Amino acid sequence: MSTTPVLLLSAWLFAIGMAMIITRRNGILMLIGTEFLLNAANLNFVLFGHSYGEPSGQITTLFIILVAVCEVSVGLAILIKVYHHYRTIIPDQIAELKEK
C-alpha cells in the first residue's frame, strides 16, 4: 500500500478547506471548511504515526478531534445566536457587534 495517495489527499483536503473559508459566504460553510483543515491534519498525523510505528500520531489525532468538537459546538451556538439577532448568518452582512 503506497502512502502517496494519502499524502496527496491530505493536501487536497487542506486546499478545499482553505477555499471554502475564503470563498463561501455562509457562516456554517466556513465552519465546515475549518473541519476540512482539521481532517487533513488528522490524516497526516495518522499516516506518519503509522509509518514510524509511533502511537503518538493517533493520540494527537484523538486530541484534534476533541478540540474540533469544542470548536464546532461553540461556533454553531454563536451562529444560532447571531441568526436570532440579525436574521442572517452571512458574516459580511453583520457590521456591528453592539446593539444600536
Next chain:
Amino acid sequence: MSSGAFFYALCMGAAGSSLGALLSKNVFRAAIFFLITLLCVAGLFVGLSAEFVAAAQLLIYAGGIAVVILFAIMLTTRLGRKPLAAGAHHVVAGYVVALSAFLTLSAALLERKLSSKAASSTMAEIGPALLGAYAAPLEVAGILLLLSLIGATAIAGSGKPRQE
C-alpha cells in the same frame, strides 16, 4: 476487490465529495458531502490500522458534528421563504490561494519516502499511553470539552422564550 483498489476508491471518494462540498450551491447538500468525506477518511484510518481513531471519527465527527451542523442549518433556514444564501465571493482569489497551498503542500509532503509497512500501534499501546504519558493533556482536554459544551448551551439557550 483487493484492499489496494478499495484504498484508492476511498481516496477518490474523499477527494470528490470534498470538491462537491466546495462547489455545491445548496448548504444542506454541502453538509451531506462533508459527511461522505468524513466516512471516506474513517475508512482510510482503518486502512492505516488506526481502528480506534476510525471509530472515534465515526462516532464524534459523523455521528456528532455532522448531525449538529445539519441541525444548525435547519434552525437557521426560514422555511417557505427564500433559501439560505450559499453564494460565493472572492472566487478567483480563493481558488488561487487554495491551488498554491495544494501544490506547496504536496511538493513538501512527497519530498521523502515514508515506509508503508511499519508496525502500527494498536489499542493496547494507545490506552496505556493515554493514561500514562498523556494523562495530563487528556484531563485538560476533558475539562475543555466540559467547558465548551456548557458554554455552547449557555450561549444558544439563553434569552427569553418565544412569545406565541
